[in-house]
Amino acid sequence: MTQPAIESPLAKLSAEQIEALGKEFDAIHDEVYDDLGDRDRRYIVSMIAMHRRLAVTGRAVLLFSRYRPAWAAGTAALSAAKILENMEIGHNVMHGQWDWMNDPQIHSSSWDWDTASTKEAWKHSHNYIHHTYTNIRGKDKDLGYEIMRIDPHQKWNPVYLLQPFYNLVLMFLFEWGVAVHDLDFDAIRSGEKSKEQVRKELKGIAGKARAQIQKDYVAWPFLSGLAMAALDVALDAGRLRREASGGRLGSVGGRLARVRSRRRRRVLDSAAALAAQSGAGAYRSTLRANAVANVIRNLWSHSIIFCGHFPDQTYTFSQSEVEDETRGAWYVRQLVGAANIEGGPMFHVASGNLGYQVEHHLFPDMPSTRYGEIAPRVKEICERYGLPYNTGPFHQQLGMVHRTILRLAFPGGKPRPKPGPYRGDGAAERAANGHHRAEPPGPDGSGPEQRSDGVRVSMPGGD
Secondary structure, eight states: OOOOOOOOGGGGSOHHHHHHHHHHHHHHHHHHHHHOSHHHHHHHHHHHHHHHHHHHHHHHHGGGTTSHHHHHHHHHHHHHHHHHIIIIIIIHHTTTTTGGGOOTTSSTTTOOOSSSSOHHHHIIIIIIIIHHSTTBTTTOTTSSTTTOOOSTTSOOOGGGGGHHHHHHHHHHTHHHHHHHHTTOHHHHHHTOSOHHHHHHHHHHHHHHHHHHHHIIIIIHHHHHHHHHHHHHHHHHHHHHHHHHHTTSSOOHHHHHHHSOHHHHHHHHHHHHHHHHHHHHHHHHHHHHHHHHHHHHHHHHHHHHHHHHHOSTTOOOBOTGGGTTOOHHHHHHHHHHTOOEEEOOHHHHHHTTTGGGHHHHHHOTTSOGGGHHHHHHHHHHHHHHHTOOOOEEEHHHHHHHHHHHHHHTTSSOOOOOOOOOOOOOSSHHHHHHTTOOOSSOOOTTOOOOSSOOOOOOOOOTTOO
């Protein structure tokens, strides 16, 4: 069934307006890059240090995971560490947002993250495919991740009846879904991707999977088991010594000196059984804690990413609409193909500043902390050009996403109404008065350490 057309914002702008808009967004990008400096460096270094402190704290506390308070505190710390590393650090470093520092340890070419996806596969499917062909039907592999119907223009298939259920599975196992996403099963079926390339990619996924499983489900639980076994054996030995010194058992040391070897073996066997029982219990409790931390990270990542791409406000595009696309038109497509999530400072850090998904899609190589600073200027441009600025609270965006997944599991469906031109919250006035920054520079200023044009996103067919 032919879906009713929703007019693209691109159709409302003249070629001259689109060109002018593109120059304005380029100017914002260049102005921010000229201003990058020590303030920005201190931020990413502090985030990495915070992640490491959280991870070490969580792992250390989980050595005592058999105690419920330690289990809860360790799981919370480890979950926070995994979220921070995944969202604000790994995602953004591998986007090249911090390459301007020329720090070999905080660079997109060397950084690898604590998740099941290989950095090479993720950069190809996300940095290149998704951020170049954003929301172009048939080109953007992130549009439903090739397994879900999230736009009514997609042809319905009976398999989509199950999408509410396998979306739940994807929520809990999101890192593993992302890991296999770049395999691109359509390309494999069509023969576009060679068997040699598929084997190479599967080998990479297997290597990351092995490392993740060994770390979270073997090594750290095993260390917890050893720690608890040693603690319990020491406590039991101490109990025996206290009882002996109290005279209740008489001279335990003297008795042990006189017992036969069979009795000695029985004592050792009892200690071994205690250690095995204690160690196994600690192993299982730490394994559960690590699994819960991974699930919490996966649920959070899934929610933030889906809220930034699939609410009702976002537009999708046919391939014919974007033929001979200019730089300015690319900006417009990025602007209206994403949606922001409203929240406070802690929310934005935890989300990797993807609460500013609109700004991220406009400038994927810009340090994430600058998105909040440029948001008023983006709103002001939207207001002047009569374009929407898609945003909403977390519960609203998440509700729309899951409603869409449920509704489009069935045949039919029509595009949801789109927001009108942004009318603002005083953004135009603030921008006109030069109030572009959300926060002042650091105490020692933030002059440019290195002037750079940034890591530009390549246009399809461009240079």
